[in-house]
Amino acid sequence: MKTPADTGFAFPEWAYKPESSPGSRQIQLWHFILELLRKEEYHDVIAWQGDYGEFVIKDPDEVARLWGARKCKPQMNYDKLSRALRYYYNKRILHKTKGKRFTYKFNFSKLVLVNYPFIDVGSSRGVPQSAPPVPTGGTHFRFPPSTPSEVLSSSEELRSPGIFSNVARRMARGSVSDCSDGTSTNSELEEAVGADERGVGPDRAFRGLLPPRQPHDSLFRFYAGGPNPAGLPRPAPRVHTEPLSPFPVSPLPGPGGLLAPTLSPALSMTPTPHLPYTPSPSLSSPMMSSHFSFNPEDMKHYLQAHTQSVYNYHLSPRAFLHYPNIVIPQPHRPTPEKPPAHHLHGPPLPLSHSLSQHPGSGEDGLQHPSPFKFKLQPPPLGRKQREAGSSLTASASSSSSSQFTRSAQVTNPVLAAGAPKIKVEPISDIESEEEVEVTDISEDEEMNQDEDGDIFTPTDRHHHHMINNSRQANGNGSSPSAAHSNHCDDPDDDEEVFKTPATPPLGSGSLAFPLISLKTEPGQAAPISPGGTRCIPLKLRFKRRWSEDQKMEADGERDEAEDKKVRADGEEEVEGNRKEAAGRGGEVENGGGRGGGVILGLMLPPPPTQRRASSELQRATAQLSLENTGC
């Protein structure tokens, strides 16, 4: 079974395209549909219905007419419109609710509404009357960064609340204004939307656009574990994760409840190598905090710690390299695959991550033609491709693996030789299989099989699943095309899922592991730093990290104390989780269906330690929330 987080939120490319934002001249159909769904005046035409994310087109002709009007396609009809909708199947944006005519369902689990930063998913405010019943849990989505690239264009922004909030505001506004100034002719809808949104303000613009997920008003925030270099409380960037995940994400409902972003290890959250190297949580331990040196021992410990943390959290090693001081409240999702972890120093989000790639100076469009680093997993193989036969799959797999190997070689020949069973690949669709009325389960499974068969040894597979936790059986991430998206500076980077070796080698071998984890593409020696410097030498990264730690320590002894406390709690937990994970790693694979054991797992209350840590995080978050109230 896969949970959105586990499988990694595949942040579809389309979800980040500002030009596709509602109201924009290039509005996409799904945006349009969401707009309609949001407007009460259209509830007779289209409305939420049934399951979460499911909607029914009550008046196909009218919807088509509206769509045609919006696109200046007077000839538009439902047949054509539905064709467009069908294309979304492969993109995993939508799927058909079988048996219910004119009924479709959004794959919100993967729908990262970057273009709908204002959607307040969890809020009861602005909830469409027709909003379908929603599963418990979920997240309260509130005014997250508009786009990955804008939210945090660099690690600097991560530390600048003012900048961040301004950016967010600006983006929010822009998104909305686009709507009104859209060139779209005669858009009655647009008019309505524009007026509406202008009136309420950006942070409310799309609230209620989507069905509510849960009653509580928790915010997605990252708990900044320490003061920033400037001595300012590190702002908790508002990040959105999977606003509409059908999965209960947190057992801590209620205002003030800290909703941990449902980070997916497998997710695109893994920071790209473009950021400065930063140590994993464990590296912040006393041992490393102030006496780090480049001597072999320290290096070893450093890397070991990092590696360990990676394994503990099932996160991509890269995920911890860049935001050592950000403590990400973990969602309390006692899922078998992915034990909740606390005191994680992980990347805020794919967003920030992506941002980091656009350092103020490094506007190099070369590296990222698109400001958006996150891309949706490749669509499931089409019929054609499937028919193409195993040859295709095989080649794809081999391609993928070979690519990985080359990558490994680049970073660390030793590891490459050691054949770490780490596979870097595009994230798979983590769409909640639970929503699966999806039409392509079988094919997904097929793909998964192919992938595993070709790339992983049984042991690897085990871990693969355990770690990625269900890149869902539906792992379309293994599609051939996906396999090719691993580029050091490629936006697709974020799709990668890290597969870790069966056993975390803590010996000398582990030293290399983190390095390998740094995604590097053949031909590209190293990651790119925020400053646009490619592939900073590990040593340099350590050094930077070191300097940063020093600075931060000086700035915030107090915060650190708090942080440590949380960390301590988290560590206990991690240990427990590890055992737990070890015990269940195998059951992940077949848990794809709704109501699977995994789902049950999701419902389980968090362990006591989790709650402790959570309360800590909650306090911290609450404080941060207050500080950022003005944003």
Place this chain on the structure above:
DNA sequence: TCCGGAATTC
């Protein structure tokens, strides 16, 4: 009704 291939348009 729904699906999805293919060609075409923007």
Place this chain on the structure above:
DNA sequence: GAATTCCGGA
């Protein structure tokens, strides 16, 4: 790239 258009098939 994202539809739009057309169309045969289920």
